[in-house]
């Protein structure tokens with residue numbers, strides 16, 4: 001049994017707390033809001049974020065970091081990406097050397113273009129930071145539906161410890177050393193999911209969705225490989241796997257926000273209506289910074305940015321993508337041509 005604190009009581013932090021409790025660990029779920037921690041303790045359900053999922057009797061709740069942080073084998077960071085650095089800065093000074101931390105949020109920092117684990121490592125240099133990602137909607141993990149994820153860590157021993165902690169008959173966990181590839185796939189799939197949702201909102205069909213998923217992963221992996229990630233990672237759970245689920249699922253907040261934009265809502269209206277965090281909106285901007293830095297073309301992600309932030313009509317963005325220069329699908333030595 002491990003002593004674990006999950007920091008962030010949104011839908012994902014809550015679902016993972018249930019999983020970890022069911023796995024026999026001692027779990028404290030930290031919320032930044034006292035009323036939320038009190039309500040979770042009393043109702044044993046997160047009514048607004050994860051309705052219908054009973055929170056196990058043994059699960060503990062607090063809004064006090066002094067209760068959540070000392071003497072924990074593992075800290076799971078489950079706050080929205082824009083809050084990750086701030087929380088890491090706040091908790092870092094008190095943590096011991098080698099503190100194991102798993103980040104489960106998905107994003108890239110717009111100003112620095114750093115992944116979340118890189119930000120956490122900057123703020124808590126003494127920690128051993130890993131990531132968990134993959135096609136895993138909280139609503140389904142909460143209902144104990146079979147799910148697979150991947151854990152990325154610097155050291156294989158760390159990855160194996162975490163694999164043992166998270167793995168269950170309904171939650172299968174793979175391990176990988178490619179933290180960068182995992183985090184890039186996680187953050188950028190949300191931007192493509194916004195596009196997929198927008199296509200749904202415009203009334204387009206399955207062909208369009210398949211095109212966005214396929215050309216989307218090409219775009220994500222092109223950038224990731226230029227940054228030093230491993231190509232295979234983008235065809236794994238945290239890449240194509242998460243991209244498929246986020247573009248297709250009724251649970252996806254990014255897809256939902258895209259849908260509303262396709263129906264004519266502004267970015268702000270769509271984010272407000274979804275209520276929960278829409279990470280793709282932040283990652284979209286960061287992706288443009290990365291594309292410029294690594295001199296990589298990201299046609300879909302560029303159009304998503306124009307729709308989100310420059311008021312371009314989604315229909316026009318699709319037209320522009322369809323009418324781009326003619327291309328070869330992928331590089332082939334027989335024609336020896338570099339393609340985008």
Ligand SMILES: NC(=O)C1=CN([C@@H]2O[C@H](COP(=O)(O)OP(=O)(O)OC[C@H]3O[C@@H](n4cnc5c(N)ncnc54)[C@H](O)[C@@H]3O)[C@@H](O)[C@H]2O)C=CC1
Nearest residue numbers: 009010011012013032079080081083105106137138276277
């Ligand atoms: N919901 C899901 O199915 C999954 C979500 N994720 C990722 O997990 C992260 C968290 O997402 P959700 O739990 O779904 O979000 P959510 O929208 O359900 O909840 C976010 C929670 O974070 C709290 N929060 C906001 N700012 C904070 C701060 N500065 N400090 C502490 N807490 C703060 C809010 O009060 C709220 O309870 C995101 O990066 C998301 O992409 C990853 C996999 C699955």
Ligand SMILES: O=C(CO)COP(=O)(O)O
Nearest residue numbers: 134135136137252253254
């Ligand atoms: O990352 C997720 C599922 O793996 C959740 O995606 P959304 O944030 O779009 O709901």
